[in-house]
């Protein structure tokens with residue numbers, strides 16, 4: 001690899017640094033491991049969720065996100081913070097049955113054997129069942145597809161404190177012989193659905209109008225929401241802002257963030273149009289009411305949440321005891337992040353806040369180190385020229401000891 005990509009010794013050293021993740025653990029997590037990749041870890045402050053205070057770890061590379069979330073949470077605290085509810089840790093496993101001659105008859109036959117199918121599914125995970133989880137229901141859908149009619153069996157599983165992919169996929173695979181015997185068809189795909197629309201969190205907060213800058217700001221945020229609701233180009237960015245927080249906490253806590261993204265965006269499209277995951281309105285007192293509703297498939301047992309020492313430490317900092325509690329915190333974070341973005345966009349814009357951090361990043365990428373970073377960043381802000389070429393010039397001048 002070193003030869004192939006002409007890597008320097010310094011680059012090899014950077015790759016080999018696995019940070020808080022021991023190399024042996026990394027080596028067991030994925031294949032062909034050559035090192036580690038570290039994100040900055042920041043703590044978002046001021047979060048009060050369902051009456052409890054949290055320090056929320058964020059792992060991400062983007063400046064301003066942690067500060068924005070902390071600031072939003074501080075403003076939400078004025079009216080008691082965030083209230084979050086959830087629909088329970090319910091995931092869906094899908095079994096695709098093809099070559100079905102009479103889908104209606106097959107559907108009826110499958111439903112008649114529901115008890116046996118659920119029993120077989122639950123035999124796969126006695127531990128989950130003993131904790132109150134397991135396969136709870138079974139649905140049968142008919143689909144007309146490009147390849148003709150299909151029957152889809154959906155297993156509804158309470159996955160408890162696990163994200164649930166392993167449990168659900170194991171159950172779905174175990175049902176294959178029985179489903180083929182009942183249907184006379186052929187089972188093809190057996191896999192969890194990431195459209196986790198039975199595993200939702202709903203977060204709300206009321207932002208006091210004076211605290212957030214007056215009624216104009218309230219109106220501006222409602223207009224911003226209306227824009228996202230009407231236009232998918234804006235809505236993608238609106239929802240991206242929500243995911244800035246959700247994904248950052250997800251990474252910090254060892255979650256499958258691809259599953260979170262897939263769930264969020266497919267849920268946002270459930271009506272056939274891509275819609276915001278939040279709503280914003282003004283109440284009778286003129287205060288701003290925000291709600292967020294989205295799937296949040298997260299777990300505390302299994303996966304990186306258990307194996308990655310930094311994820312374990314972050315979960316300890318967060319102090320969540322169940323997967324549901326983690327999901328609720330992440331819902332509140334998504335709402336806070338969206339509030340912060342819309343407030344900035346509907347007033348001074350986001351660039352001013354970004355400027356300082358961005359400028360420091362540009363300085364560092366142009367080779368500035370130590371005290372020179374802040375001098376170069378400050379100078380570029382004064383000159384309103386936050387550019388790589390200017391940073392390079394300033395670094396060169398300062399390194400020669402010349403005052404810019």
Ligand code: MEV
Nearest residue numbers: 237238240241341342350
């Ligand atoms: C940037 O990472 C996120 C925002 O673009 C979100 C938004 O536009 O709502 C600021």
